[in-house]
Amino acid sequence: xxxxxxxxxxxxxxxxxxxxxxxxxxxxxxxxxxxxxxxxxxxxxxxxxxxxxxxxxxxxxxxxxxxxxxxxxxxxxxxxxxxxxxxxxxxxxxxxxxxxxxxxxxxxxxxxxxxxxxxxxxxxxxxxxxxxxxxxxxxxxxxxxxxxxxxxxxxxxxxxxxxxxxxxxxxxxxxxxxxxxxxxxxxxxxxxxxxxxxxxxxxxxxxxxxxxxxxxxxxxxxxxxxxxxxxxxxxxxxxxxxxxxxxxxxxxxxxxxxxxxxxxxxxxxxxxxxxxxxxxxxxxxxxxxxxxxxxxxxxxxxxxxxxxxxxxxxxxxxxxxxxxxxxxxxxxxxxxxxxxxxxxxxxxxxxxxxxxxxxxxxxxxxxxxxxxxxxxxxxxxxxxxxxxxxxxx
Amino acid sequence: xxxxxxxxxxxxxxxxxxxxxxxxxxxxxxxxxxxxxxxxxxxxxxxxxxxxxxxxxxxxxxxxxxxxxxxxxxxxxxxxxxxxxxxxxxxxxxxxxxxxxxxxxxxxxxxxxxxxxxxxxxxxxxxxxxxxxxxxxxxxxxxxxxxxxxxxxxxxxxxxxxxxxxxxxxxxxxxxxxxxxxxxxxxxxxxxxxxxxxxxxxxxxxxxxxxxxxxxxxxxxxxxxxxxxxxxxxxxxxxxxxxxxxxxxxxxxxxxxx
Ligand SMILES: Nc1ncnc2c1ncn2[C@@H]1O[C@H](COP(=O)(O)OP(=O)(O)O)[C@@H](O)[C@H]1O
Ligand SMILES: [Mg+2]
Numbered sequence: 001x002x003x004x005x006x007x008x009x010x011x012x013x014x015x016x017x018x019x020x021x022x023x024x025x026x027x028x029x030x031x032x033x034x035x036x037x038x039x040x041x042x043x044x045x046x047x048x049x050x051x052x053x054x055x056x057x058x059x060x061x062x063x064x065x066x067x068x069x070x071x072x073x074x075x076x077x078x079x080x081x082x083x084x085x086x087x088x089x090x091x092x093x094x095x096x097x098x099x100x101x102x103x104x105x106x107x108x109x110x111x112x113x114x115x116x117x118x119x120x121x122x123x124x125x126x127x128x129x130x131x132x133x134x135x136x137x138x139x140x141x142x143x144x145x146x147x148x149x150x151x152x153x154x155x156x157x158x159x160x161x162x163x164x165x166x167x168x169x170x171x172x173x174x175x176x177x178x179x180x181x182x183x184x185x186x187x188x189x190x191x192x193x194x195x196x197x198x199x200x201x202x203x204x205x206x207x208x209x210x211x212x213x214x215x216x217x218x219x220x221x222x223x224x225x226x227x228x229x230x231x232x233x234x235x236x237x238x239x240x241x242x243x244x245x246x247x248x249x250x251x252x253x254x255x256x257x258x259x260x261x262x263x264x265x266x267x268x269x270x271x272x273x274x275x276x277x278x279x280x281x282x283x284x285x286x287x288x289x290x291x292x293x294x295x296x297x298x299x300x301x302x303x304x305x306x307x308x309x310x311x312x313x314x315x316x317x318x319x320x321x322x323x324x325x326x327x328x329x330x331x332x333x334x335x336x337x338x339x340x341x342x343x344x345x346x347x348x349x350x351x352x353x354x355x356x357x358x359x360x361x362x363x364x365x366x367x368x369x370x371x372x373x374x375x376x377x378x379x380x381x382x383x384x385x386x387x388x389x390x391x392x393x
Numbered sequence: 394x395x396x397x398x399x400x401x402x403x404x405x406x407x408x409x410x411x412x413x414x415x416x417x418x419x420x421x422x423x424x425x426x427x428x429x430x431x432x433x434x435x436x437x438x439x440x441x442x443x444x445x446x447x448x449x450x451x452x453x454x455x456x457x458x459x460x461x462x463x464x465x466x467x468x469x470x471x472x473x474x475x476x477x478x479x480x481x482x483x484x485x486x487x488x489x490x491x492x493x494x495x496x497x498x499x500x501x502x503x504x505x506x507x508x509x510x511x512x513x514x515x516x517x518x519x520x521x522x523x524x525x526x527x528x529x530x531x532x533x534x535x536x537x538x539x540x541x542x543x544x545x546x547x548x549x550x551x552x553x554x555x556x557x558x559x560x561x562x563x564x565x566x567x568x569x570x571x572x573x574x575x576x577x578x579x580x581x582x583x584x585x586x587x588x589x590x591x592x593x594x595x596x597x598x599x600x601x602x603x604x605x606x607x608x609x610x611x612x613x614x615x616x617x618x619x620x621x622x623x624x625x626x627x628x629x630x631x632x633x634x635x636x637x638x639x640x641x642x643x644x645x646x647x648x649x650x651x
Contacts, residue, residue, distance in 0.1 A: 211485035215545075218453055218481035219504040220473045 022306060030312040037320055037335075044332035049076045050138040052145070053101040054085035055092045058111035065107060065152045069145060078144040089126070096128055096171045097357075103127055103138055105145075115153060115162060122165040123149070129170025130356045132179060134327070172273060172357050184249045184270040185279070185351030186324050191245060192283040193290045193344055194315055196238045200230065200294030201307040208298060213388070223385040231291050231381065238287035239280075246276055246283075273358030278366070279351055285373040286347040292380035299387040318344040323352075346372045404467040406431045406553050406584035407452060411461035414447050414607075421447040423607030424461070429586065431552075434579050436598035437588040438631070444607040445588040446484055449555045452586075453481050465553055477505060480551030484558050484588075486538045487545075490531040494522055494541055497530055498548055505549035516544040519574055521567065536562045543571070547578075554578070554585040560594065572597045592627040603631055610634045 017024055054069065056062035070082045083101055086092050092104035106124040108114075114121040125142070127135040146164075153162040168175040173182075207213040216226065252269025272279065297314070301307045319325070321335055322344035331339055339345045350369030353359035359366045407429040414422040421444045429435055437445050450456040452463045454471025468475040488497050498513045517523045520540035525533065530541060539562050546554065554575075560568050572594070575585055579599075587598065595601055596615045603611035603618070611618055611634040615627060622630035637643060 211483050211487035212489060214455060214485075215481070215483055215487040215501075216504065217455055218476060218479065218483075219501065220477045220506065221504050222473060 026309050034316050046330045048330055050080045050141050051083045051101045053092045053095050053104040055089055055106040057109040058107045061112050062107040068152045072148050079141045080145050093171050120165050122167050124167045126169045129173040181270045185355045188283050189347040189351050192242050192287045196287040196290040197294045200234050200291045201298050202304050204295045204298040205301050223388040227385040231288050234291045242283045272355040274354035279354045282350045285377050289343050289377040289380045292384035295384035296387055318342050323348045343376045408464040412451050412458055413460040415459045420607045431584050432579050432582045433599040434585045436595050436601045439604035441590055443604045478552040480546040480554045482546040482556045486542045488530050488541055493527050493529055495526040501545040502548045507549040512548055516547045520544045556587045595627050605635050
């Protein structure tokens with residue numbers, strides 16, 4: 001052990017940093033920026049009012065309850081507001097599908113007879129089912145509504161309120177869908193983006209610093225040919241990656257117990273409501289954008305380390321704002337605008353529409369997402385090819 | 394120009410007119426005029442940092458000139474079509490370490506539009522790497538990588554060759570073979586510009602171009618340059634043209650040349 005040798009190594013590292021202002025800056029600035037962004041998202045995410053659609057199948061007695069609830073929740077004193085009512089469950093589901101409301105409460109046709117017979121009526125609560133966490137929060141807020149309900153249900157003169165039973169239904173998926181089902185589209189979008197970006201960024205950087213790019217440019221190859229060749233090459237690997245991931249997410253193979261190894265299953269067994277091919281196309285468009293973003297950003301890196309340093313700049317904000325953790329609609333307004341400039345936002349929205357809601361090409365949302373992603377891919381292709389100059393100084 | 398079109402006068406293989414390249418304060422190439430004839434080997438000689446690499450990059454259209462212009466076979470650079478006639482071996486190895494020797498060659502051959510296998514085998518023979526065709530470039534020694542790099546440059550039979558320090562790290566026996574091959578290519582009409590910072594191969598060239606600080610300070614055959622400087626040593630001739638004596642000290646009353 002020699003103290004001076006240890007110090008020499010430590011000193012060499014400090015000297016290296018001194019010439020790499022970018023790394024230094026990133027070390028101090030990025031954690032601040034990311035923490036600030038996270039704080040902003042967490043603090044200022046809008047606490048959305050739970051919008052309730054009442055479904056009355058019980059005629060006049062039911063209408064009394066609907067009216068009482070509507071009056072009691074005007075201005076959403078408890079974060080819940082009745083916004084409309086209909087007389088059929090199907091009509092209510094359609095409203096939820098159209099995003100006109102978060103939850104529907106169905107007053108059953110059997111209400112009068114149940115109350116007369118003294119049995120507890122069963123109310124059905126319908127949620128969209130695509131966001132179990134948000135549904136659970138909405139359920140919490142329904143407590144006050146339930147209290148009003150119970151009071152209204154008691155027959156005149158009865159001492160104890162009638163507590164209704166609750167049955168659950170969902171518009172999409174099933175009431176017992178878990179977080180994994182809901183996160184599946186996000187896995188697909190995120191990995192399609194992240195790895196492809198890193199791989200291309202680093203391998204294009206190696207072309208630049210290794211001199212092979214200069215040599216390529218000494219042949220009659222055009223910039224467009226280089227960029228398209230890269231997109232095709234890495235797109236091919238992205239395709240294989242996405243296919244594997246899709247198969248893994250959508251299937252589940254049970255492996256029986258062998259000796260000491262207990263039985264387990266391979267794959268998540270998530271049910272995709274929509275076409276896996278459409279989901280695949282969305283993920284592929286996203287990764288073509290990522291290939292070319294990688295090429296573009298490699299211009300601004302001198303070492304592999306600096307490509308890795310783009311992760312907090314390119315990946316983290318998209319992770320925070322793209323709808324992975326927090327619904328985009330509830331972001332603070334300024335961040336919402338930024339979110340709509342990020343490709344991952346559209347990919348995740350599209351993947352969720354397709355995989356969770358079974359949307360197909362006729363869906364407006366899916367059409368928009370495909371168009372925007374294709375536009376972003378083309379934009380990055382052009383951007384990338386402008387960075388490949390015959391002057392590689 | 395009209396001569397080039399009518400074909401009555403020979404087109405210069407390589408032509409530079411008032412070429413300049415500035416990097417901030419540095420005048421890397423500081424007003425160079427050149428006209429190289431087909432089928433000859435030219436040695437571009439000068440110390441490190443004298444602007445040899447930059448001059449080649451300007452001639453091949455890889456760098457934009459601050460002023461002046463470059464023509465290859467009569468075509469103004471940069472031109473993608475003309476690049477098909479050019480072979481450029483950069484100073485750095487510029488090969489793909491993860492690809493095999495054969496894969497590197499066929500990649501560059503395809504980019505040049507020559508997918509012909511016999512050409513690949515021919516250049517592999519020339520650089521004596523036929524036995525290592527399947528080996529990853531990563532596993533080659535430094536000298537072998539330079540040989541592979543040269544092979545990648547020759548695979549499409551270019552009419553004009555720019556070789557930036559091609560024999561660095563190549564052993565003497567193979568050097569002799571390289572030069573024999575360069576000579577054969579020149580005899581077949583290829584124009585070759587070899588950049589080097591050492592003088593020991595200078596006499597294999599038909600003509601020498603001395604550069605210093607981005608300027609041409611002398612031009613001629615080795616014999617002419619030696620005779621003019623009154624020395625039998627090319628290095629001394631170079632120093633004299635730079636305004637320095639044999640030990641690198643400024644010559645009295647001759648600071649005009651810089
Ligand atoms: N891309 C660049 N940016 C800034 N300076 C450069 C660049 N390329 C070359 N130079 C400078 O131009 C001068 C000539 O360099 P170069 O052409 O590589 O010389 P040589 O090949 O003769 O050794 C040197 O001073 C070098 O530092
Ligand atoms: Mg050089």
